[in-house]
Amino acid sequence: MTELLTPIDQAKYAAAHCAADFVKDGMRVGLGTGSTAAWLVRRLGQRVRAEGLRIIAVPTSARTAALGREVGLNIVTLEEARWLDLTIDGADEFDAELALIKGGGGALLHEKIVATASDQMIVITDAAKEVKHLGAFPLPVEVIPFGWQATKALVEEILAAVDVLGRKSTLRMNGANPYVTDEGNYILDLALGRIGNPQQLSLVLNQVPGVVENGLFVDIADQVVIGHADGKCELRDLTSGAPETSFAQVDLDAAQNIFRDL
Numbered sequence: 001m002t003e004l005l006t007p008i009d010q011a012k013y014a015a016a017h018c019a020a021d022f023v024k025d026g027m028r029v030g031l032g033t034g035s036t037a038a039w040l041v042r043r044l045g046q047r048v049r050a051e052g053l054r055i056i057a058v059p060t061s062a063r064t065a066a067l068g069r070e071v072g073l074n075i076v077t078l079e080e081a082r083w084l085d086l087t088i089d090g091a092d093e094f095d096a097e098l099a100l101i102k103g104g105g106g107a108l109l110h111e112k113i114v115a116t117a118s119d120q121m122i123v124i125t126d127a128a129k130e131v132k133h134l135g136a137f138p139l140p141v142e143v144i145p146f147g148w149q150a151t152k153a154l155v156e157e158i159l160a161a162v163d164v165l166g167r168k169s170t171l172r173m174n175g176a177n178p179y180v181t182d183e184g185n186y187i188l189d190l191a192l193g194r195i196g197n198p199q200q201l202s203l204v205l206n207q208v209p210g211v212v213e214n215g216l217f218v219d220i221a222d223q224v225v226i227g228h229a230d231g232k233c234e235l236r237d238l239t240s241g242a243p244e245t246s247f248a249q250v251d252l253d254a255a256q257n258i259f260r261d262l
């Protein structure tokens with residue numbers, strides 16, 4: 001089975017599988033969006049079926065909600081859950097302080113609301129997403145459709161006053177039409193090259209009328225599980241300030257059961 005997975009998929013599977021062990025009976029859990037988060041959802045479904053794990057789960061997108069129901073998770077809204085013990089989600093980039101760029105999958109708004117309504121956020125990722133400085137991955141910014149060109153111009157103008165290399169923004173498309181988020185908004189992808197001060201940029205972007213939220217997650221996550229293609233995963237924990245690192249090994253052959261018993 002593992003020969004059917006690419007090395008990147010194996011790394012994502014390993015990260016998701018390790019992080020799923022942090023989910024305990026009775027927890028209220030936020031579920032991220034994207035291919036890594038999808039492995040987590042499948043693994044949690046497997047634990048529910050095999051161990052009788054009882055959790056309630058709040059998805060960050062319609063896609064994740066559909067997958068969660070398919071694998072047998074008890075999916076509720078954030079309004080119903082009110083507050084969460086733990087959110088586990090992927091990222092597009094992360095740095096040494098666990099500042100993140102998210103939103104490559106278009107779910108950044110719900111992802112940020114769910115993560116900040118959680119006691120703890122764990123990032124699941126492959127090693128290729130670790131960077132010294134955020135910004136090589138285009139920063140997604142969710143904007144309301146009304147007057148989006150004016151919002152885009154204002155965003156590009158304020159980028160001149162902050163510590164970034166580039167200023168060009170692009171409306172995300174879905175074929176011939178703008179990509180539309182679960183909240184009915186558009187996304188601008190900002191080609192910044194390098195972000196000198198993620199916290200400042202996040203605050204400044206959210207001042208622009210028409211901007212709903214941006215994909216910078218600063219001081220939200222304090223643990224990351226980095227998966228590798230050989231099934232090894234590395235947990236970096238920044239909760240006590242200095243990083244504490246531990247390792248675990250995942251049986252990649254078990255990946256087949258995730259599909260076999262659905």
Ligand code: 5RP
Nearest residue numbers: 034035036090103104105107
């Ligand atoms: C979705 C996200 C994802 O977490 C991010 O894009 C990573 O995706 P993947 O796990 O598929 O690499 O932020 O909005």
